[in-house]
Amino acid sequence: MTAAEFQQIAHTLPVHAGIYKYFGTEGELLYIGKAKSLRKRVSSYFVKNHDNYKTRKLVESIHHIEFTIVDSEQDAFLLENSLIKQFQPKFNINLKDDKTYPFIIIKHEPFSRVFLTRRIIKDGSEYLGPFTSVGRVREVLEVIRYNIPLRTCSLNLSEQNIKKGKFKVCLEYHLGNCKGPCEGLQTQEDYREGLQQVKEILRGNLSPVLNIFKAKMQEHAMNMEFEKAEIQRKKIESLQAYQSRSTIVSSRVGNVDVFTILSEGNFAYVNYLRVLNGTIADTKTVTLEKKLEETDDEVMAYAIAYLREAFQSMAKEIILPFEVEFPEEGVTLTVPRGGDKKKLLDLSEKNVTYFREELRKKKMLHLEGKTDMEKKKVLYQLQADLELQELPVHIECFDNSNFQGSYPVSACVVFKDGTASNKDYRHFNIKTVEGINDFASMTEVVFRRYNRLLNEEQPLPQLVIIDGGKGQLGAAMESIRKLNLIGSMTVVGLAKNEEEIFFPGDKESIKLPYDSESLKLIRRIRDEVHRFGITFHRQKRSKGTFKNxxxxxxxxxxxxxxxxxxxxxxxxxxxxxxxxxxxxxxxxxxxxxxxxxxxxxxxxxx
The missing domain is CATH 1.10.150.20 (5' to 3' exonuclease, C-terminal subdomain)
Structure with a gap:
């Protein structure tokens, strides 16, 4: 849809809050968005030029627009999230989370059983959770079974069956793990008290349960029933040990949700800490793919809505690193500057950083410690994928770095036989370029590097990787031509976000398979040049080398x-x-x- 075509229908769009849908020529749903004013928001797509390629592509693909008016901004927010989850349009944020989470079920039956399940059946049973870890659920169930006698059998303990004496107590009764409701040795009321204690433990609220056990221990001691008092004492110790294994921030914090975000190119990682009664009950990190260069607060708002719904959170306070538009009534958003809540935020940031680093390790290939045969196998694969004339046993990679648009430096890392050759790494202070000019800086450092290797009669690499797109690659090739090195080595450009590989003069890029050994090695080399360049830059800043x-x-x-x-x-x-x-x-x-x-x-x- 062109801007002129949109102007023909702009006046028909309402100025009320609501959601809008963009459809393509085949009637496919492209995008769902929310707005305080539908006319103003939709118009913004057609009245300005968009720098982002994907946004331009979206606007070009729009054939017709539909909208739904709602009563409030909150209603628009909830409806948008619901529809995105249902239809998963091509240009909306894609949250990569296809897991089914475990619940603890309190079965709807006489003398309810308590066990783990992943299936929710609408039969009147009560489901507690979900939980992020099966191991965590099993640990909780172990604590519950040790401290609260509940039945584990699947017998139909109806009142009639118990009165008819159909069942006999099993070994669990004699071990003290069950009070024998099958023979009428336990009342429904007493069993319900146990179930209430289970719920308190699952909410992280152990104080009421501990108080009950302490009262029983004292009562048994007063009645000279020391064996029974000892059983209660062991239960108290067990619950206190379980509590100590949980990360306790402060009971004053209460029930809160904590979210942090880490963005990297087209992807964002959001960590969620669920805090119950000051204790961290669960943590979950999800990956979201941005489609239209969404801002961190837009991604965060979507992730908060998704995770709170997925984990059925009823917390009335959300702790965040920055302000976010999240129009849910009765919920307070807090950006802490210090205290226990800031500690929670810092812990969430540690979790999301760790998650990103683990993903990065999986995506990269570390050949250190591998046999020569294993290293050669990867290098032969890289040679075949890039159609190189020689085996790339010597690879070099260049990257530019600057601080807040000032003080440019460059770095070069060297890999030999697929592993880092740290002694050959080189830093470059930019000497001939004034201001910030990535292309000119790349031209300078590539010339200096290979002019020196030629003068010192050092061997040239078989493969040179320029971290950047066609512009940086073209700048590097200027120096390669000037040094008359065309054909002496292969030079390629690596696009920063899309991981596309460009060859000089080619219009089309090469995209290696996402999980290929070749791309994993290239990622490893690229991330190493980033690390090396940024470290050099920080050292220079800390020494006061740069003058503002x-x-x-x-x-x-x-x-x-x-x-x-x-x-x-x-x-x-x-x-x-x-x-x-x-x-x-x-x-x-x-x-x-x-x-x-x-x-x-x-x-x-x-």
Whole structure:
């Protein structure tokens, strides 16, 4: 749909809250979104140019639009999440989670059994959970069975069957694990008290159960029933040991949900901590694929709705690292700065970082410690996949790095026989390029690297990987041509997000199979050059090697320069500020000095 075509129908869209659906020419559902004002939100897709390729592709694919008006923004939010989950449109966020989670069921029957299940049957039974770990469920059930006598048999303990004396107690009764309801030795009321204790344990609320056991222990002791008192004492110890194994933050925290997010290219990872009575009951991390360059707060809002529904959370407080639009009534959003809630947030961040690192390890191939035969096998596969003339026993990879748009450096890592050759790694301070110019920086460092190898008569690599797309690859090839090295080695570009491989002059890229050994090795080399370059950059910053351009301005000190960079993130953005914006940030006199430095005479402010 073109902007002109949209203008023909724009006036028919309501200004109310609601959800909108974009359909393609074949009637396929492309995208579902929510809006406070349907007309304003949908119009935004057609009145501006989109930098993102996928957003442009979406707009081009729209054939017709449908919408549903709702009463409130909250209703729009809930309906959007429900429809995305149901239809999973092509351009919506894709949450990669196809697991079925375990529940603990309290069976709807006389003298209810308590056991693990993954199937929910609507037969009146009560399901507690879900839980993220089967191991965790089994541990809880073990604690319950040790402390609370419940039946495990599948007998039909109807009142009539018990009265007729159809059943006899089993070994579990004689072991003290069951009170014998099958022979009428336990009342329904007493059994229900045990089930209530089970529910308290599963909610993480152990205090009422512990108080009951302590009262019983004292009662038995008063009646000189020391063996029975000892049984209660062991149960108390068992529950306290179980409690100590759980991560307890603070009972004052109560029931809360904690979420953190880590974004990386087209993917985001969201961690969820479920806290019950100040104890971490569950943790879960999910992977979400962004389709239209969604912001972190948009992804977070979607993940919160999904996970709270999946885990049936009733918590009235959600702890987050930043503000998010989440219009659920009766729920408080908290961004803590310190205290127990900040500790929970930090713990969630550790979990999401660990999850990302484990995924990365699975995606990368580490050949260190492998036999020569195993290493060669991967290198032969890489040679075949990239159609290289020679076996790539010597691979080099280049990457540029800068800090907030300033102070560029470059790095080169070297892999020999598929493993890192740390002694051959090289850092580069950019010498001939002014400002930030990734292409010119790449041209410089590639020339310096291979000019030196030629002068020192060192062997050249069989494969050179340029971390970046066609632009960086073209910049590197300028130096390769200048050094007359065309044909001496293969040079390829690796697109940062899509993991596509470009050859010089080719219009089409190569995409290796996602789980291929060749791509895993390339990922390993790319991530190593990232790590090496960023480490070098941090070392230089910590040593004060970089001097901020703002500090060169007479009358502007380090504190003012740091304040501006922390607020606006780069010198380039500070350059683009109006005098009025600068005055708001640093005051009249300093603003005049900064503006004059970048623009000449500063205009007078009223």
């Amino acid at each position: 351009e703002l500090e060169d301005i007479k009358g502007i000190g380090k504190n003012t320069a740091t304040q501006l960079l922390q607020t606006f993130r780069s010198v380039n953005k500070v350059k683009q500020l109006s005098l009025e914006d600068l005055v708001k940030e640093v005051g009249q006199s300093k603003a005049q000095l900064i503006y004059q430095h970048f623009h000449g005479d500063a205009p007078q402010t009223s």
